[in-house]
Amino acid sequence: MWVDLLAQELLASSSGPHVVNDSKTPSGHVPVAHLRGVLMHDCVARALREAGTETTFLYGFDDYDPMDDLPPALPHYAQYMGMPFAAIPSPDGQAPSYGHYYAAEFADAFNRLGAHPAIYRTSDMYRAGRFDDGIRRALDQVDVIRTIYREVTHSKRIDAQWWPVQVLCERCGRIGTTAVTAWDGREVEYHCAPDHVAWARGCGYRGKRSPFGGGAKLLYRVEWPAKWAALGVTVEGAGKDHMTRGGTHDVARAVSAQVFGRPAPFAFAYEFLLYGGKKMSTSKAVGATASEILRVLRPELARFLIVRPVPRRQVEFDPAGDTIPNLYDEYDRAAAAYFGEAQNPDLVRTFHFARVASDPPRCYRPRFIKVAYLIQMPAVDTARAVARDKGSPLTDADREELTRRIADARRWLATYAPEQYTFTVRDTVPQGARLLTAGQRRYLARLADALEAGPGTADPVAPEGGTPTGHTPHVPRDDRHRGPGGSTSWTGEELHARLHALRAETGLTPREAFGAIYQAFLGKDSGPQAGWLLAALDGQFVLGRLREVARDAA
Ligand SMILES: [Zn+2]
Known part of the structure; x- marks a missing residue:
């Protein structure tokens, strides 16, 4: 099982204590793809704790990032483009901010999948001054950072006018539209330029303010290592798109070493999680949000689906066709191994890390497809038929499991089941x-x-x-x-x-x-x-x- 191998490698490099971190910008409904990161980090944190290592598992919502893509469902939000998500009103009018609203939705999904990291928000960190040291270093050592960007990314746009911070405009409240023009060691001069970015229009204000205590934010590739330093992160993986040569992680690692004087955390790269054959980008995602997978699969199955493959393998999930019955069968094989009914050490560990909470009760697991057939039969007592298959009366745990499978089968028959699996026994000759x-x-x-x-x-x-x-x-x-x-x-x-x-x-x-x-x-x-x-x-x-x-x- 990949979790055990990764934990062994990690503990060989450092015995801890460990701080495991993952994060996401709450720019809208978070796509299901991002659950892979949370669950992989959760598995690593679990393995470290089980090895007796003091471990903190953190999940950050980068809600001081500016809105840079208009949510299709919220055209009236055009006025907020360029503002930090933490300062934009929640679409439900209830949550403290837009960022809070979508963060809560995503956190609810990963909580239900058994991941319970301590949650933090970058807006809180900025306002509380926890990035002040990072901002000061980034501004003081801007030349070092410019050189890193040029050498690692080969970007031609990094000139003497380029600064690694965005300033919160005191007039319009935008943070994505400002350019720093000078830094005197205490304050930054900035211009909220109408044409600084294509996706938002600055108000034209020119000002001077302290970049500390929320007055400015670091650009992503510098914010990342600043966060490692501020939170003491020792373990953080990333999707393969961040881990390419010359990519985000390479820049962050170099900045961490040269500007913050600390090595980058232990890293691992993982492949995408594709839903219905597509990698959904956050802002364009319409269907496959993290919470949607829980409308299709019960938490144990969703977690099993995501946790089982090795990190370098892509996870593909298309709820159509035989996918769900097959997934159920595979889950049952892992459960059988875990409960000692079959020999397969790897599946034992897979099931171990796929558990949503503590040990699930040992119970009889009727094949999903058979349950789906049984409930379509007229006048058949499904529980009796299942007890007959089992060969003994159903226990309370058996009944509870059967109830869940029946609910899952009903949902599947009503949504994704191919036509050949659905039937009605006719009262009269068809x-x-x-x-x-x-x-x-x-x-x-x-x-x-x-x-x-x-x-x-x-x-x-x-x-x-x-x-x-x-x-x-x-x-x-x-x-x-x-x-x-x-x-x-x-x-x-x-x-x-x-x-x-x-x-x-x-x-x-x-x-x-x-x-x-x-x-x-x-x-x-x-x-x-x-x-x-x-x-x-x-x-x-x-x-x-x-x-x-x-x-x-x-
Ligand atoms: Zn402005």
């Missing part, structure tokens, strides 16, 4: 069943005969063509899987085997044979495993329907 071929009807008639004869009788119907079929495949009789149908005493597995044997005798393709069953009961060409479907239905109903559809052949 229209499509009237179009079956004579061969398909004969198949259904023989199936009815076989059902009536019962599972114990081998080949109750002599093959008409005289082909000796030998035997039905051996299926162990197992009452645990007995269908809930009542008068049929078949298990899904027995029925499945018999359906195949009968199909082979009649010479139909699997598509023709099973298609006939699906048409007769569901009015469509596909459905859940046919043997399992019939075993779950009432026996008399099944017989009656098969006979009725077969009779229409005449």
